[in-house]
Amino acid sequence: MKKYKKIFIAFPLAALIVIAIFIGVFASSGWTADVVSAYSSKAFQSVYEYLGKSDEEGSYLIQSPDGEASFTYKDSTVEMRIDLSPFLAAGLDISLLPAGFVEENGILHFEAQYSRSILGYHSAMGHFNINFENKNAFEWAQDIPANEKDIVFSLNPEPFEAAGVDVDHIAGWVLGEVEMHENGKKVNEFRLLKAFDLA
Amino acid sequence: MEGKEVILPIGGMTCAACAKRVEKAIAALEGVEKTFVNIATEKAAVTYDSQKLRLSDIRIAVEKAGYSVLETEGANALEKQEKAKKRELKIMWFKFALSALFAIPLLYIAMVPMIPFVRLPGADALDDLMMNYPLIYAVLEFALVIPPIIVGYKFYTVGFKCLIKRSPNMDSLIAVGTTAAVVYSLYNTFAIAFGDFSGVDRLYFESAAVIITLILLGRCLEAVSKGKTGAAIKKLMGLAPKTATIIENGAQREIRIAEVCVGDMIVVKPGEKIPVDGIVCEGETSIDESMLTGESIPVEKKQGDKVYAASINTTGNIRFRAEKIGNDTALAQIIKLVEEAQGSKAPIAKIADTVSGYFVPAVCIIALIAGIGWLIGTKGDWGFALNIFISVLVVACPCALGLATPTAIMVGTGKGAENGILIKSGEALETAHKIKTVVLDKTGTVTYGKPTVTDLIPLGDMDEKELLLFTASAEKQSEHPLAQAIVNYLEDGGREAVKCDKFVSMTGKGIYAEVAGSTVTIGNGKLLEDMNIDFTSAERGYESLAESGKTPMYIAINGKLQGMIAVADVIKPTSAEAVQRLHGMGIEVVMLTGDNKKTAEAIAKQVGIKRTLAEVLPQDKSEEIKKLQREGKKVAMVGDGINDAPALALADVGIAIGSGTDVAIESADIVLMHSDLNDVPTAITLSKKTIRNIKQNLFWAFGYNTIGIPVAAGVLYSAFGLLLNPMIAAAAMSLSSVSVLLNALRLKFFKVKKNEKV
Numbered sequence: 001m002k003k004y005k006k007i008f009i010a011f012p013l014a015a016l017i018v019i020a021i022f023i024g025v026f027a028s029s030g031w032t033a034d035v036v037s038a039y040s041s042k043a044f045q046s047v048y049e050y051l052g053k054s055d056e057e058g059s060y061l062i063q064s065p066d067g068e069a070s071f072t073y074k075d076s077t078v079e080m081r082i083d084l085s086p087f088l089a090a091g092l093d094i095s096l097l098p099a100g101f102v103e104e105n106g107i108l109h110f111e112a113q114y115s116r117s118i119l120g121y122h123s124a125m126g127h128f129n130i131n132f133e134n135k136n137a138f139e140w141a142q143d144i145p146a147n148e149k150d151i152v153f154s155l156n157p158e159p160f161e162a163a164g165v166d167v168d169h170i171a172g173w174v175l176g177e178v179e180m181h182e183n184g185k186k187v188n189e190f191r192l193l194k195a196f197d198l199a
Numbered sequence: 200m201e202g203k204e205v206i207l208p209i210g211g212m213t214c215a216a217c218a219k220r221v222e223k224a225i226a227a228l229e230g231v232e233k234t235f236v237n238i239a240t241e242k243a244a245v246t247y248d249s250q251k252l253r254l255s256d257i258r259i260a261v262e263k264a265g266y267s268v269l270e271t272e273g274a275n276a277l278e279k280q281e282k283a284k285k286r287e288l289k290i291m292w293f294k295f296a297l298s299a300l301f302a303i304p305l306l307y308i309a310m311v312p313m314i315p316f317v318r319l320p321g322a323d324a325l326d327d328l329m330m331n332y333p334l335i336y337a338v339l340e341f342a343l344v345i346p347p348i349i350v351g352y353k354f355y356t357v358g359f360k361c362l363i364k365r366s367p368n369m370d371s372l373i374a375v376g377t378t379a380a381v382v383y384s385l386y387n388t389f390a391i392a393f394g395d396f397s398g399v400d401r402l403y404f405e406s407a408a409v410i411i412t413l414i415l416l417g418r419c420l421e422a423v424s425k426g427k428t429g430a431a432i433k434k435l436m437g438l439a440p441k442t443a444t445i446i447e448n449g450a451q452r453e454i455r456i457a458e459v460c461v462g463d464m465i466v467v468k469p470g471e472k473i474p475v476d477g478i479v480c481e482g483e484t485s486i487d488e489s490m491l492t493g494e495s496i497p498v499e500k501k502q503g504d505k506v507y508a509a510s511i512n513t514t515g516n517i518r519f520r521a522e523k524i525g526n527d528t529a530l531a532q533i534i535k536l537v538e539e540a541q542g543s544k545a546p547i548a549k550i551a552d553t554v555s556g557y558f559v560p561a562v563c564i565i566a567l568i569a570g571i572g573w574l575i576g577t578k579g580d581w582g583f584a585l586n587i588f589i590s591v592l593v594v595a596c597p598c599a600l601g602l603a604t605p606t607a608i609m610v611g612t613g614k615g616a617e618n619g620i621l622i623k624s625g626e627a628l629e630t631a632h633k634i635k636t637v638v639l640d641k642t643g644t645v646t647y648g649k650p651t652v653t654d655l656i657p658l659g660d661m662d663e664k665e666l667l668l669f670t671a672s673a674e675k676q677s678e679h680p681l682a683q684a685i686v687n688y689l690e691d692g693g694r695e696a697v698k699c700d701k702f703v704s705m706t707g708k709g710i711y712a713e714v715a716g717s718t719v720t721i722g723n724g725k726l727l728e729d730m731n732i733d734f735t736s737a738e739r740g741y742e743s744l745a746e747s748g749k750t751p752m753y754i755a756i757n758g759k760l761q762g763m764i765a766v767a768d769v770i771k772p773t774s775a776e777a778v779q780r781l782h783g784m785g786i787e788v789v790m791l792t793g794d795n796k797k798t799a800e801a802i803a804k805q806v807g808i809k810r811t812l813a814e815v816l817p818q819d820k821s822e823e824i825k826k827l828q829r830e831g832k833k834v835a836m837v838g839d840g841i842n843d844a845p846a847l848a849l850a851d852v853g854i855a856i857g858s859g860t861d862v863a864i865e866s867a868d869i870v871l872m873h874s875d876l877n878d879v880p881t882a883i884t885l886s887k888k889t890i891r892n893i894k895q896n897l898f899w900a901f902g903y904n905t906i907g908i909p910v911a912a913g914v915l916y917s918a919f920g921l922l923l924n925p926m927i928a929a930a931a932m933s934l935s936s937v938s939v940l941l942n943a944l945r946l947k948f949f950k951v952k953k954n955e956k957v
Contacts, residue, residue, distance in 0.1 A: 021385065024389065025389060029334055029393075123397055123400075181330060
């Protein structure tokens with residue numbers, strides 16, 4: 001009987017502890033399992049408070065302080081715009097850009113339909129990111145005061161190099177090596193970066 | 200009246216009223232003296248007259264009252280124990296399977312995204328889950344670790360209890376190690392929930408699950424091999440029959456073995472097993488006692504002879520009276536001896552225990568120091584420090600240390616029992632390998648202990664047959680063992696002694712008798728001198744027989760020397776071989792006897808013993824053992840008689856001949872059931888192999904820990920980048936236990952070899 005008494009006490013107690021842990025975890029995350037999504041929104045709001053501009057309701061525009069790049073969210077569509085002037089100065093031949101690179105009046109457009117799958121977390125940088133095609137992305141910091149790069153426009157240098165750009169000498173852009181997580185391993189890849197510290 | 204008290208476990212009682220009902224039902228039976236039913240223990244204590252009542256009557260009464268009597272002893276109880284063990288093993292395997300069922304997917308989820316070169320199925324999805332949905336990933340891992348923790352809850356209850364009592368054991372290491380892993384992982388899960396997504400890289404749930412699973416697997420394998428080592432006991436237990444046919448009120452009735460009472464008349468037909476020990480009252484038969492003595496030739500049994508439980512009646516019907524039942528039978532005693540030996544702890548085991556006592560706290564301290572050291576060294580890398588801490592705790596689990604000695608002792612004693620060598624204690628098994636001197640009692644040990652006619656030499660006009668007839672007929676009146684040997688010699692030839700008209704025994708000289716009208720004088724030279732009979736022509740032959748260890752006697756008929764007869768205790772055929780084997784092993788063999796020096800030396804010479812201690816009084820035998828021990832030797836005494844008991848008890852290892860007296864068997868450490876001296880070198884060889892096996896086991900157990908701990912502590916990390924993952928540490932630890940078990944089981948292949956030199 002003593003044995004059963006122990007079981008009667010131990011099992012509900014263990015179950016309570018497990019339930020309490022589950023509740024505690026989800027309460028800590030704000031009752032969401034998708035913490036990346038939840039925290040990315042909060043971080044984006046912070047960035048928007050610094051640089052945000054919006055003409056219409058439900059539309060979010062973040063303009064880089066130098067005015068050469070911007071990120072827009074509108075009607076579940078995300079768009080990154082890059083001013084090609086410094087690229088042209090560095091030797092860009094627009095006709096050599098591969099398919100999928102849309103250029104209009106000297107502005108390069110990267111556009112995508114927003115879905116959870118294009119939202120990611122770049123752990124090496126402490127950044128959330130919206131990934132466009134061809135390894136191009138817009139990133140924003142999770143912790144603005146702690147991070148030195150609070151917004152980053154990130155471009156894959158390879159298509160530009162192929163289109164005649166001297167990627168080491170683009171005004172306003174830096175060619176940097178970035179630690180990425182790819183297929184289960186950490187890899188270092190080169191990216192053209194335009195980063196800004198907001199705080 | 201024969202009062203018998205039994206304690207019966209009663210099934211089906213739920214309250215005090217039930218107890219009263221059972222009590223009333225039993226008390227109502229005729230022959231019940233008193234009964235008391237205890238509801239708390241669910242047992243009934245019954246004192247009853249076994250002449251009036253049987254256990255089955257009580258059982259029926261209890262069943263009529265609506266309850267049941269559970270098995271307490273006998274074959275059914277053994278079966279139940281066996282079933283319980285099997286059930287326990289099944290539960291252990293189930294726990295392992297359940298743990299593995301969750302640990303394997305958990306391991307897959309945790310490790311696959313981290314495997315750099317091979318992309319296993321689902322790797323991309325898991326990678327995505329880990330990077331983009333870290334909380335789901337962490338919670339999923341936590342959910343999967345719960346079942347292994349539940350099935351391994353005993354590690355925590357036992358481990359922490361021992362830790363609190365300041366006597367940490369291997370369960371403490373597992374409990375501390377896995378708790379550290381789970382708690383740290385939970386901390387990181389909360390960190391993820393609070394937005395620190397890097398916590399996903401610091402989850403160690405899979406380590407805890409895999410550690411528990413591997414240890415459970417180790418425990419299952421351990422239980423399986425323990426079951427195998429206990430096979431000798433099972434074999435012995437399986438020898439006993441389950442029922443007996445008794446004669447009650449002139450009719451035969453088959454009853455369960457547990458119900459047989461002392462004094463019951465039991466009938467055994469040819470081909471049946473003897474159910475309990477007893478004395479034959481009617482009939483003659485041959486009984487195969489090979490299970491007890493190893494002797495393959497069936498033994499003739501007639502009225503007055505003893506029969507033993509589990510031996511097989513081969514030829515005739517017999518009726519015998521039960522003398523020893525239940526745990527008193529020879530078979531039960533043998534089982535008890537083997538069980539006690541298997542359960543006993545050899546002194547070498549104490550080394551492992553002592554080391555474990557210091558080892559566990561030392562490991563906890565090393566783990567703590569290594570963890571803190573690396574935390575400082577890595578400037579606060581908690582994950583790395585925890586990895587080190589857990590690995591050290593897990594790799595150091597001293598289960599292999601705990602297994603090293605008992606498994607080898609169990610297999611060794613079991614193997615001994617299989618070969619007719621009952622080793623009563625682990626200590627005896629251990630000491631036997633150090634034996635440098637073996638002291639052999641002569642009579643009954645080196646020899647059969649029964650005098651036999653060895654020479655019959657006619658010296659006159661009578662032929663051998665006629666001479667023997669006169670001699671045996673005269674000796675038939677004597678009670679002397681030598682006379683009995685002469686009569687047996689005649690009867691073995693199928694002849695009967697003739698009537699003896701007159702008989703005079705002359706102590707220390709011989710006998711005088713009148714047989715068929717002739718005078719017969721049998722004795723030594725002194726007797727013949729007294730009778731004025733000339734024997735000078737035979738004196739030389741007489742001396743020669745005496746020198747070869749025999750007892751010669753002159754035979755004179757009608758005042759004239761007609762011949763000589765010699766009687767001697769015959770040497771067992773294997774004695775010389777056994778002595779040779781012992782010499783081959785570098786062991787000195789000494790013969791100890793109360794017999795005269797001449798006879799002793801003659802016997803010793805025939806078997807190859809160089810040192811004899813003759814004319815030693817029974818009370819001085821132990822003194823001779825002491826003298827040998829004072830020479831700094833480990834001494835084994837081999838004997839069979841009551842007079843050998845003190846020497847057997849005093850010797851470093853006492854070895855009793857199985858056909859010897861109960862007192863000798865009780866006093867000895869090892870019993871040779873085959874009564875074959877060749878089993879002495881075999882027992883010593885078995886001891887040497889067992890001790891060697893234990894040492895190998897200890898080497899493996901210490902080796903794994905000695906190498907594992909510094910590697911787990913990160914000693915090789917700075918120089919070579921080598922680090923022991925907690926899971927690999929668990930696998931290595933389990934491997935050490937398995938290798939120790941497998942090594943111990945190697946002893947099962949021990950074979951008795953003749954002329955084996957170690």
